[in-house]
Amino acid sequence: MDTKLRDDIFQHAKEWILKAGETIRGKINDPLIIDTKSNPKDLVTTMDKETEYFLATNIKKTYPNHLLFSEEGYGDDVTSLDGVVWIVDPIDGTMNFVQQKRNFAISIGIFSEGIGEIGFVYDVMADILYSAKRNEGAYKNDVKLPPLKPQLVLDETMLGFNHHWLCENSVMDERVMQQLVKKIRGSRSYGSAALKLAYVAEGIIDGYLTMNLAPWDIAGGIILVNEVGGITTDLDGAPVTLLTNESTLTCHPTIQQEIIHDYLQQGKK
Numbered sequence: 001m002d003t004k005l006r007d008d009i010f011q012h013a014k015e016w017i018l019k020a021g022e023t024i025r026g027k028i029n030d031p032l033i034i035d036t037k038s039n040p041k042d043l044v045t046t047m048d049k050e051t052e053y054f055l056a057t058n059i060k061k062t063y064p065n066h067l068l069f070s071e072e073g074y075g076d077d078v079t080s081l082d083g084v085v086w087i088v089d090p091i092d093g094t095m096n097f098v099q100q101k102r103n104f105a106i107s108i109g110i111f112s113e114g115i116g117e118i119g120f121v122y123d124v125m126a127d128i129l130y131s132a133k134r135n136e137g138a139y140k141n142d143v144k145l146p147p148l149k150p151q152l153v154l155d156e157t158m159l160g161f162n163h164h165w166l167c168e169n170s171v172m173d174e175r176v177m178q179q180l181v182k183k184i185r186g187s188r189s190y191g192s193a194a195l196k197l198a199y200v201a202e203g204i205i206d207g208y209l210t211m212n213l214a215p216w217d218i219a220g221g222i223i224l225v226n227e228v229g230g231i232t233t234d235l236d237g238a239p240v241t242l243l244t245n246e247s248t249l250t251c252h253p254t255i256q257q258e259i260i261h262d263y264l265q266q267g268k269k
């Protein structure tokens with residue numbers, strides 16, 4: 001992607017994501033209409049829809065040739081990453097938004113011909129914007145994030161994943177995952193995939209395992225992590241497609257093979 005165009009897109013996206021966050025903060029105590037989607041735990045609120053509508057309207061008005069791949073219905077029917085595609089989750093961590101009024105994020109990943117060019121994860125209530133442009137590094141607000149620690153030992157790592165990996169599930173033998181939990185120093189679950197990826201990019205957790213997540217949950221965060229030397233693959237180590245739900249591992253390359261070979265491949269169903 002042409003650098004001038006990319007800078008223009010970055011500036012617009014930054015302005016819109018900050019504005020969307022400001023609106024959410026201003027309405028955080030307003031009464032919410034909460035609905036469920038695929039199951040009783042899959043929540044959506046009017047704020048998810050309003051935020052996506054705001055972003056979609058601006059994207060379509062400013063860049064009519066770009067495609068939008070998003071969660072709440074204002075996007076396009078995206079079947080490939082040809083052209084410029086914005087992958088947007090208006091609120092990642094809706095359950096946190098509803099119950100905690102914090103620990104949720106707006107996530108935007110912008111791809112050109114399948115290459116991640118721009119990533120944003122905005123922790124709305126903390127007013128922390130993680131951002132990245134390909135080959136220009138990742139930032140936490142205005143501070144550039146350092147590269148991930150190169151010499152990681154699995155025993156000393158803290159990994160992000162949720163309880164689904166440790167209960168009976170259709171993706172992985174939970175007993176193998178219990179072995180992984182015993183091996184590592186600690187595990188963390190924050191209720192927002194986008195924030196977990198931003199935390200990997202920041203180096204405050206060393207990796208993140210996701211089960212069956214949608215492209216919009218992870219697209220923005222993957223681009224942040226790329227910029228600090230991390231890698232995201234499926235559970236076999238193959239590249240992610242970002243076109244369908246996938247289970248993925250994001251971490252530094254030094255621990256990736258050990259996690260995949262000694263755990264994920266052993267337990268995969």
Ligand code: IPD
Pocket residue numbers: 043089091092093094095162190191192193194213217
């Ligand atoms: C959810 C969050 C959560 C993950 C769920 C996602 P949503 O996204 O990322 O951390 O465990 O699977 O669906 O629904 O709040 O946008």
Ligand code: CA
Pocket residue numbers: 089091092093193216217
């Ligand atoms: Ca999400």
Ligand code: CA
Pocket residue numbers: 048071089090091092093094
């Ligand atoms: Ca969402």
